[in-house]
Amino acid sequence: MDIELTKKDGTVIKLSEYGFIVNDIVIDSMQINTKYQDKENMNGRILMGSNYISRDIVVPCFCVVKNRSDIAYMRDMLYSLTTDIEPMYLREIRRKEELNYRFTQPISDDYVKLDKNNFPDYEYSRHDQQIYVNGKQYKVIFNGVINPKQKGNKVSFELKFETTELPYGESIGTSLELEENKKVGLWSFDFNIDWHAGGDKRKYTFENLSKGTVYYHGSAPNDQFNMYKKITIILGEDTESFVWNLTHAEIMKIEGIKLKAGDRIVYDSFRVYKNGVEISTETNIAQPKFKYGANKFEFNQTVQKVQFDLKFYYK
Numbered sequence: 001m002d003i004e005l006t007k008k009d010g011t012v013i014k015l016s017e018y019g020f021i022v023n024d025i026v027i028d029s030m031q032i033n034t035k036y037q038d039k040e041n042m043n044g045r046i047l048m049g050s051n052y053i054s055r056d057i058v059v060p061c062f063c064v065v066k067n068r069s070d071i072a073y074m075r076d077m078l079y080s081l082t083t084d085i086e087p088m089y090l091r092e093i094r095r096k097e098e099l100n101y102r103f104t105q106p107i108s109d110d111y112v113k114l115d116k117n118n119f120p121d122y123e124y125s126r127h128d129q130q131i132y133v134n135g136k137q138y139k140v141i142f143n144g145v146i147n148p149k150q151k152g153n154k155v156s157f158e159l160k161f162e163t164t165e166l167p168y169g170e171s172i173g174t175s176l177e178l179e180e181n182k183k184v185g186l187w188s189f190d191f192n193i194d195w196h197a198g199g200d201k202r203k204y205t206f207e208n209l210s211k212g213t214v215y216y217h218g219s220a221p222n223d224q225f226n227m228y229k230k231i232t233i234i235l236g237e238d239t240e241s242f243v244w245n246l247t248h249a250e251i252m253k254i255e256g257i258k259l260k261a262g263d264r265i266v267y268d269s270f271r272v273y274k275n276g277v278e279i280s281t282e283t284n285i286a287q288p289k290f291k292y293g294a295n296k297f298e299f300n301q302t303v304q305k306v307q308f309d310l311k312f313y314y315k
Contacts, residue, residue, distance in 0.1 A: 001025065002093040002130055003059055006137075008086045014093070016130075018077060019063050020157075025092050026058040027138075030167040030315065052315075055167040057090060057140060059159040071155055075148050078157060082142055087164045089137045091172075093130045134188035136169035136314055166227065168220045168313040174228070175204040176309045191217050191312070204308040208236070211298035216290040218312035221248070223289035225270040229310035231288050233265040236302045243300040250286035257282050262304070 001022040006012050015022055035048040063074045144160035173186030178193065179202050187193055194201040201215040216222065222229055235242065238261055242254040254265070254272065257279060266273040267288055272280045290310065297306070 001095070004091040004093060004132075005082070006089040006091075007084065008088065013081055015059075015061060015081070018081065019074065020061045020078060021063065023060040023062065024058075025094075026060075027092070028056045028058075030055045052167045055138070055163045056143075057138060057161040057163075059161070060156065061159065062154055062156040064154050066153070068153060071148075071150060074155065075157075079146065082159055083146070084142060087139050087141050090140045090161060091137050092133045094133050095130050132185075132188075134169075134190055135172050135186050136188075137172050138169055139164050139166065166224075166313070168218075168315065170228075170314075171218070171312040174309055174311055176307070178202050179204045193217065204310075205305070206307075207305045208302060209306075210300075210302045211296070212306075213294045213296050214290075214308050216292055216295055216310075216312065218290075219292055219315045220313040221289060221291040222310055222313055223248070223287075223291070225287065227311070227313060229267075229269070229288060229290070229308075231267040232305075232307045232309070233267075233299075234304040234306070235259055235261055235263045235265065236304045237261050239301060241300070245298055246288055246290070247294075247296045248291045249289040251284075252286045252288070253284045254279065254282055255284075 001024065002014050002016045003022060003025060004012060004014050030052040031054050032050055033053050034050040036045040037048050038045050063078075065071055065074060138161075140161035141164050142160070143162040146157050146159065149156045171186075171191070173183060177183055177186060181195075181202065192201075193199075200213070201217070204214060206212050233244075239259050240255065240257070242259055242265070243251060245251045252267070254274075257274075259265075259274070264273075264275050270280070270285075270287055271278055272283050299306075
């Protein structure tokens with residue numbers, strides 16, 4: 001068991017590479033903030049709404065030192081690796097099965113190999129190796145205080161993280177990477193992806209059409225400005241009014257400016273661009289939104305091309 005942390009500067013660390021053994025990875029469900037309103041002379045209350053706030057992730061781990069004088073060194077190393085005040089991405093790593101010694105007929109030079117941490121190395125095949133449990137990552141920040149607990153030459157720690165901007169698990173790969181199907185390791189079975197050749201659930205680039213369907217795999221909707229999505233549209237006709245819609249979004253409009261066939265329109269977060277120049281003030285401010293399953297889209301003209309580049313989010 002292990003965790004992988006990707007820092008803001010691109011540095012990637014695994015605790016096991018520094019001599020720390022992870023006991024468990026506890027990923028809590030999301031904290032929900034529910035608001036109610038009381039009404040005078042009325043029994044009960046009125047539900048005003050709920051939203052997800054954050055998620056806690058706890059990672060108990062330990063290290064074993066040869067000399068007790070090394071305890072301070074290992075302790076300070078762990079602090080340096082994990083207690084950043086900048087957000088980082090966390091991935092969960094586990095083995096499929098618990099490693100145990102496999103009894104075999106001993107021979108004269110039979111021995112149990114030790115790993116670099118002086119623990120028995122029971123890896124006999126690639127199936128014994130640790131793997132990423134899924135294609136998700138969490139954007140987290142360290143939260144709390146580490147209180148080392150020493151027992152002999154063993155020192156135990158508990159690392160506490162909490163999600164930052166979003167409480168959701170985020171797909172590491174994007175929809176365009178899924179469509180290209182060149183990095184299968186980015187995905188996992190729980191994404192419910194159709195791997196058949198030409199599968200509609202992996203199509204995110206369309207040409208010469210006015211309407212179609214795009215599939216969103218996440219269990220949490222991609223419907224906020226701080227969720228990654230970039231929609232690129234190449235217009236097929238000259239117009240002064242470009243209108244389009246998605247199943248779960250408001251009608252999106254660009255009006256008041258001249259648009260030409262071949263113009264490149266990009267919806268990037270809450271901003272809209274034409275050929276690289278921002279034109280958000282010429283829109284009705286509506287944003288693309290996606291929910292699990294099929295999302296139908298339609299334009300008021302036949303466009304040359306539309307491409308949906310987005311990430312998937314999970315509860």
